[in-house]
Ligand SMILES: Nc1nc2c(c(=O)[nH]1)N[C@H]1C(S)=C(S)[C@@H](COP(=O)(O)O)O[C@H]1N2
C-alpha cells in the first residue's frame with residue numbers, strides 16, 4: 001500500500017479506548033435479550049435517535065478528493081486501486097437502511113448512495129479460498145466481517161447520506177456500510193478492502209468486542 005500524505009487532526013483518545021474496553025469486560029449495556037429481526041425492528045437494548053452521533057477514535061483524517069485512494073486486494077483474481085473519480089464511475093445505487101451502534105443508539109431510514117459490495121465482488125472476483133474481508137481506514141482503524149456477510153444486498157461503500165456528500169466527521173469521502181451489524185463494523189475513511197483466507201480481528205475485536213456483532217443477538221462483547 002502506497003504511503004499516504006493525508007493529514008490527520010487530533011490523535012487516538014487512549015482514555016476513551018480504555019473506558020470502552022472496560023465496558024466490554026464488564027458487559028455494560030447488556031440486557032440478556034435476543035430478538036427476531038423479522039419481528040423486531042429495534043434490537044434489544046437500543047434506543048432511537050433522530051440525529052446522527054459521531055463516534056471514532058478521535059483522529060480524523062482529512063481525505064481530500066485528490067488524495068483519496070481505495071485498494072481492493074488480497075485473495076482476488078483482479079486487484080483494484082481506485083481514485084475517487086474511478087470509484088464514482090462504478091455503478092451507483094440508492095438504498096435505505098437502519099443503523100445500530102453498540103453504544104445503544106439506533107437511527108432508522110437512512111438514505112444512502114454508493115457502490116454495492118456485490119458490484120465490488122463482480123469486479124474483483126474473490127478466489128474460492130477467500131472467506132473473510134478486512135477493512136482498513138485512513139486513521140489506522142481496522143475491522144473484519146465474513147465474506148458471506150460482505151456479499152449481502154444491503155452492504156455498500158457509501159459516499160452520500162440524505163442526498164449530501166458524507167461529511168468528514170462521518171467518514172467521507174467513502175465509508176463502509178454494513179447495516180445489519182453494529183456500526184463499528186462500518187469503517188469510516190475507507191482506504192483498503194482486503195480479502196483473506198483466515199480471519200483477522202480488527203481494532204475493537206481485539207479489545208473485547210464481539211467478532212460477529214449481530215445487534216438482535218446482542219453480540220456487543222466477546
Ligand atoms: N475509520 C474508522 N471507522 C470507524 C471508527 C473509527 O474510529 N475509525 N469507529 C467505529 C465506531 S465504534 C462507530 S460506532 C461508527 C460511528 O460512525 P459515525 O461517527 O458516523 O456515527 O464508526 C465506526 N467506524
Ligand SMILES: [Mo]
Nearest residue numbers: 055101102184
Ligand atoms: Mo462504536
